[in-house]
Amino acid sequence: MHRTALLALTLIAVLTASAAPAATPRTLVPDDLYATRSVHAPTVSPDGQWIAYVVTLNDRASDERRFELRLVDAAGHEAITLAAPSASLRAPRFSPDGRYVSYIATPAEGHYSQILLLDRRGGEPQVLTHVVGDLGDYDWAPDGKHLVATLEAGESEPDPAHARPHPIVLRDWHFKQDVQGYLAVGHDQHLLLITVADGTTTALTQDATQHEDHPVWSPDGRWIGFTRTHAKGGDPDGSNDIAVMPASGGAIRVLTRSYASNNQKLEFTPDSSVLTFRIGFEPKYYAYQQDQLAVIPVAGGSARSVTAQLDRAVASAALLPDSHSAIVAVEDDGSIYPAKVDFNTGATQRLVEGKRALSELVRGGALMVAVSGDDKTPNELYALESGALRRLTHESDAFMQGIVLGEVEDLIFKSRDGTEVHGLVTKPPGYVAGRRYPTVLWIHGGPNGQDEHTAAYDNYQFHRQYMAAAGFVVVGINYRGSSGRGFEFARAIHADWGHKEVEDLLAGMDAVVARGLADPNRLAIGGWSYGGILTDYTIASDTRFKVATSGAGSANQLLMYGVDQYVLQYERELGLPWRNTALWMKVSYPFFHADRIHTPTLFMGGNRDFNVPVAGGEQMYQALQALGVPTELVVYPDQFHDISRPSFVKDRFDRVQAWFERFLGQL
Secondary structure (H helix, E strand, O other), X not given: OOHHHXXXXXXXXXXXXXXXXXXXXXXXXXXXXXXXXXXXXXXXXXXXXXXXXXXXXXXXXXXXXXXXXXXXEOOOOOEEEEEEEEOOOEEEEEXXXXXXXXXXXXXXXXXXOEEEEEEOOOOOOEEOOOOOEEEEEEEEOOOOOEEEEEEEEOOXXXXXXXXXXXXXXXXXXXXXXXXXXXXXXXOOEEEEEEEOOOOXXXXXXXXXXXXXEEEEEOOOOOEEEEEEEOOOOOOOOOEEEXXXXXXXXXXXXXXXXXXXXXXOOOEEOOOOOEEEEEEOOOHHHHHHOOOEEEEEEOOOOOOEEOOHHHOOEEEEEEEOOOOOEEEEEEXXXXXXXXEEEEOOOOOEEEOOOOOOEEEEEEEEOOEEEEEEEOOOOOOEEEEEEOOEEEEOOOOOHHHHOOEOOOOEEEEEEEOOOOOEEEEEEEOOOOOOOOOOEEEEEXXXXXXXXXXXXXXXXXXXXXXXXXXXXXXXXEEEEEOEOEOOOOHHHHHHHOOOOOOHHHHHHHHHHHHHHHOOOEXXXXXXXXXXXXXXXXXXXHHOOOOOOOEEEEEOOXXXXXXXXXXXXXXXXXXXXXXXXXOOHHHHHHOOHHHHOHHHOOOOEEEEEEOOOOOOOOHHHHHHHHHHHHHOOOEEEEEEOOOOOOOOOHHHHHHHHHHHHHHHHHHHOOO
């Protein structure tokens, strides 16, 4: 369909929706998953007049996540669809003149993803590249004539009917990664120059001993910045090179070697004199990383953090035109707020008050845009202007108009050793004061992360609202090890897993019982990833919970060495198992003391999870079977750490609720 007709239909749909009567208020049900629209990946046109973004949908018919490319004007008046939903669409970018919106997707007739160009003046998307392999990140040259991208070269597009598997040869220290799978020898990722006029490509780097990522072009067109490692999964010291090379090709110059933090992102200052990037703690604090924004002169010099004074993690950053300041998203005590930071002094100024979570800051022209939401509003796009947020998109309005969410309150209490710990309590819609409710302790993963004031659909925290709608009080606790409370708070559990976190979790439950919110005889516990791990630790330490669910967790950490993707953490934090056996046994106590567990427990996981392999749940399931404790194991086929198939996501909601009701009684 031509976009002119599509625009007309979109506007008709918007007018029709606005004229529709208000829906009858109701609470969430798991089937609502199929009506949600999650906003992310914004990019702003160079003149600041338009924002392209991606909406994630859960498509019932295909039973897969799909991604739709959308466009909204800077006034927030007009939103249209640029590209129909696709299972592979990602990474929208504006060309420097604003004429094109580029993105990556897999053409209908192809096997590999390609870069597509969509001319905003009209017409259908055009396939620019015809590469054989996996495209990674990419960036436009300032003159709009070229793109730089990363490509991991692959084999000729296979014919599935005649494809034969090949042996997987592994030589690197870090040899597996969730979603990517085994990191086989060969096909190293390199930089590729793409000519926009005809789609031809030229290799910029070809060193088989190196692996490049995160390419970015300097605004003056002279430099390409990127990261470089010797292996696909990171070097054994956890660090990578921050490097630049002439845009026309030539000698690579390493500016610094730095520990790769959670979400590396490079960006040149507008005057092209400084390269910004992310740094973290030393590798032994792998699991407790608090990203900081760092700068280094392109001409050479020392790298330094410009946000160290914050004592908080930086979730996102967008540079300002003056080339010596930025707006950063600061992770702080259950919220993420925007702040301005001065590179010269490190001084910061909070720009917006209130309890909300903000991420994905981007700038185009004079317009600063972010993704943000709060306890009642799923993520939408907002313009950040004069210390306030102005809403641009309304993707969730039609659905949320009829939904009543539970009220969210802050929880502050003292842990066993006197440490102040914070969390959130989500009450059921229609909560009656003075009534004690069945209560779920729902534990966030990480441990690096936090329970936040957000109703984002694609955030595990929205699960709290589903459980509250089912009649539970839901408690989320930012135990020690979480982010948002400072560097020392995050590192407090270093090499001491399942100790202080469990004390914090139990103290939090004591607090909600003492305040009359929770029925002490109807307590449940659960979580995913480190939340599942902490579930195992907690039910092996305390018997107050009548029922539990442990998703993508592990209890015997000895089992995980060489089985999951965290070899860097294990060797730097715990040491080698045959040298520090006592410590490894200490942090594996839930399995080796499984006979202390009497809580009926549901274990869950994806069979392709390399993050926390399902073997961790399988082992605990087998242990409880041997002990006669009621247990079930649910394995989701062809799923990674993040369960993405919509029917499986819904199944998790349904199955956890049914398991809790089985042992707590009807809600």
